[in-house]
Amino acid sequence: MNTNLKYLDDTYANTDEAVVLRIGRDDRGSYIVLNQTIFYPQGGGQPADTGFVQSGQTVMNISFVGFSDGEVLHYVDEEPPVFDMLVGRLCELSVDLPRRLEHAKLHTSGHLIAGIIDKQKGSMRAVKGFHFPEGSYVEFEGKPEGDTDALLVDLQARIDSLIGESPRVLTSMVTHSELKQHCLNIPSQLPQDKPLRIVTIDSLDSVPCGGTHVASLAELEAVSVLKIKSKKGCTKISYRVGKEG
Numbered sequence: 001m002n003t004n005l006k007y008l009d010d011t012y013a014n015t016d017e018a019v020v021l022r023i024g025r026d027d028r029g030s031y032i033v034l035n036q037t038i039f040y041p042q043g044g045g046q047p048a049d050t051g052f053v054q055s056g057q058t059v060m061n062i063s064f065v066g067f068s069d070g071e072v073l074h075y076v077d078e079e080p081p082v083f084d085m086l087v088g089r090l091c092e093l094s095v096d097l098p099r100r101l102e103h104a105k106l107h108t109s110g111h112l113i114a115g116i117i118d119k120q121k122g123s124m125r126a127v128k129g130f131h132f133p134e135g136s137y138v139e140f141e142g143k144p145e146g147d148t149d150a151l152l153v154d155l156q157a158r159i160d161s162l163i164g165e166s167p168r169v170l171t172s173m174v175t176h177s178e179l180k181q182h183c184l185n186i187p188s189q190l191p192q193d194k195p196l197r198i199v200t201i202d203s204l205d206s207v208p209c210g211g212t213h214v215a216s217l218a219e220l221e222a223v224s225v226l227k228i229k230s231k232k233g234c235t236k237i238s239y240r241v242g243k244e245g
């Protein structure tokens with residue numbers, strides 16, 4: 001692991017410093033690798049953070065952040081003239097905080113919906129989430145047992161109730177064996193090149209997750225379930241943060 005993933009520690013930290021380990025270029029563009037980062041690299045259904053990296057008077061706009069082989073790649077919109085001389089330099093990092101928090105809310109809401117359904121131990125099991133602002137959903141293996149309208153009404157009531165209780169969203173770094181002890185629903189493939197972390201919301205089952213979360217469900221204020229759709233043995237539940245309508 002070359003880049004220390006500091007976004008795992010604090011969702012709300014949007015400024016920091018880091019040293020440039022190397023620069024590179026690939027099909028997507030030119031990128032910077034830092035010794036540590038507060039930028040979330042796109043993955044796990046959550047979009048990348050955006051922001052700025054500044055070295056001296058040189059300010060670089062970061063429009064995409066990816067993860068590859070234990071490194072976080074910060075893609076710059078445009079190479080500055082000093083780009084090849086940045087290695088070893090200290091930089092200031094600044095993440096677009098409103099965008100980060102919107103993603104953290106959407107992502108935490110996905111856990112809420114997946115956790116409530118999984119907790120019921122019914123015919124559906126959460127397998128993935130898509131937490132982009134347009135078209136957020138949680139995908140499940142299996143189909144609802146009964147009437148889907150009734151399921152949506154029940155799910156919405158449980159969401160409202162849990163948000164009303166405002167439990168904290170807890171995370172902890174774990175080893176592989178600890179993860180297996182704490183989590184019932186473990187994805188078939190866990191990332192091999194990232195630290196492992198579990199997230200726990202109230203009495204819902206703990207799940208492995210390397211995304212960014214809000215500290216308390218109170219910050220969501222409201223989550224609205226929009227629709228439920230089953231196809232070929234899979235079910236998608238769409239949602240958005242905020243009240244419906």
Ligand SMILES: [Zn+2]
Nearest residue numbers: 199209210211
């Ligand atoms: Zn998560």
